[in-house]
Amino acid sequence: MTVAPPLAPPPRLLMGPGPITADPRVLRAMSAQLVGQYDPWMTATMTETMGLYRQVFRTDNEQTFLVDGTSRAGIEAALVSLLEPGDRVLVPVFGRFGHLLVEIAERCRAEVHTVEVPWGEVVPAELVEEAVVRVRPKLVAVVQGDTSTTMCQPLAEIGEVCRRHDTLLYVDATASLGGNPFETDAWGIDVATAGLQKCLGGPSGSAPITISDAAAALIASRKRVEAGIREAGDDDAEAGRTTATIASNYLDLAQVMDYWGPRRLNHHTEATTMLYGARECARLLVEEGLDAAVERHRLHGEAMLAGVRGLGLSVFGDVAHKMHNVVAVEIPDGIDGDAARGAMLTDFGIEIGTSFGPLHGRVWRIGTMGWNARTDAVLTTLACLEQVLRAGGASVVPGAGVAAAREVYAG
């Protein structure tokens, strides 16, 4: 028998691309004791949480709830519930998470088409429209904010393209929601998913999702009620189906909608503590006001951008299309990127991010999001990064990073 000591995480300021330091109020809400899954208080709280996320997603969609898993579970739930084998899907790819949509859609046995642009750019709407006309997809699936490149894909025009050609639109808003403008209804988005661990200021493990009435009807047409809890009427409702059964049970949104909806049909056992956390993330965001939260992310992102430039560093990608909440900083010549990140962590308790694929070793990714979109977090990170750069042999004007950020704050 090997007993482990009580949990004692080291103090960290998480300034990477996410997960980030959770808002202590979210952690406090998550420490509340459990209530049974069909307790009237619990079902009322689930319904209330749906209302809060309608405000976060800016939508009237009845079907707005949580998938019990990380943001990736939300993505797969959306794709596996929307796509039948052989369906055509178009994925505009501008970074790693576009590739993830391709990967997941392929596992749904969809016929996947892509339009790609180089990392550091966003996809022009005309390119998407040209491909929609050519491919005639059932679904366009696109990432809003791809942390691998920091780019924030404009979506309003893609929404128009999809409406014009009667195509469904799915958006992965994991990295962007709450920190950048997002309009489910105004932009004509059918399904959007997110996670808590970025601008929402919570821990990973719950995936908010919203589904338009049209998409919900399509998903419901594939519903199959489980043996063991089937009731009179389920056979009739499912008779004569031509749709393929959804390939997953756990991520079957038809079943999950029935669990959150008035029928309250048993499916999984709701992850109550994650629900508490997700509710608190949305509650705080709504209390602050969505516009104010986006503006806060804009301001601190701007300050961090000015700060790293003040330190003499270059920034990767099309900065005009950068997400508010993360910046990709080019690692200066002569500096060992991983050693510098190690020094930030070991000497200062601050985490900044490494990179994937073509950017690996070329850029650090520095986030300012959720609870950490704060002046002290930005200035402390810049102050410590200056020390690490200098220790690594880079020539830095003393105080120039912090000073540049302060100028942004001074307006």
Add this chain to the structure above:
Amino acid sequence: MTVAPPLAPPPRLLMGPGPITADPRVLRAMSAQLVGQYDPWMTATMTETMGLYRQVFRTDNEQTFLVDGTSRAGIEAALVSLLEPGDRVLVPVFGRFGHLLVEIAERCRAEVHTVEVPWGEVVPAELVEEAVVRVRPKLVAVVQGDTSTTMCQPLAEIGEVCRRHDTLLYVDATASLGGNPFETDAWGIDVATAGLQKCLGGPSGSAPITISDAAAALIASRKRVEAGIREAGDDDAEAGRTTATIASNYLDLAQVMDYWGPRRLNHHTEATTMLYGARECARLLVEEGLDAAVERHRLHGEAMLAGVRGLGLSVFGDVAHKMHNVVAVEIPDGIDGDAARGAMLTDFGIEIGTSFGPLHGRVWRIGTMGWNARTDAVLTTLACLEQVLRAGGASVVPGAGVAAAREVYAG
């Protein structure tokens, strides 16, 4: 804008079939602040958690970790990663959760065969062996403890049957692990999954899993590394595959093994707060000692059983094969089962369970598990149930339930 009030769950003693009241020490561990997912402390904590769950599952399996979702996510991860389309699987069914295994295996496009016994019984090993000989399945998938009937399926002999006929054995131990004997290695179980919300005393949302070397090799043979994070060598490793790619990305155990293993290949973003909770559940169980925890569940289950009988109630099913941690109590004639459950909740803050399918309206399910396998929880529940029964018009000997339970405690 509609702002919701701060979270304030009502006090509840959860004495149903799970989820149950979480151990406050687990909730406290879950309130710890986050650390980055590749922080040396985080990866060390993940490795430590693997070791703790090896002790809980009684196994030497290297591949012992957490799936980020509820217990149902663990079940589906196991089945979708083991089963290829067309594979034959045999499911011994003795309650609702056997039907769930059938349902999930069907969605994996496996060829599913069952052996069924009436609710309230367990499946004789001879019946399983006869079917294994007839069907020649790749996998036998069986529930250990099915809360729908309270039965605890004996597994040692089924393990022998599977060894004898060279068949893989998967066990869903969600409802039973930690409260009933469970021996992964000694019983020859290849893959087992669980959840936190039963005898482990935590909230739903993390699914511990253990995988034998043979099963892990089979799963790894289906591995496909995602585009976007592929490295030199991945193409070679995947060339000439005859196995089908795993149909899920999120629940692809080949990828999840690489995430928890030395390669630390990026997959999902670990649900850190749930990891903290899962680690604390296992830590407390190992500290108490697995045998002691099982004995505690036996004792309090025995006391609850004696108590409900002392109240003049009958118990459903083959009591010799009942799980330690839940009892199905027949609702007496003349008592409205749902009204009585409502009175328990409203007047006393105690939740007891309703039932599914053929038992709906016939039995209540009363649990004594995890944190609530305690004398005061048992005696309080019996005291309050006596009041509710009397108020409903049942004839009850005053104090007889509590007295019968006390006799068990007195030895």
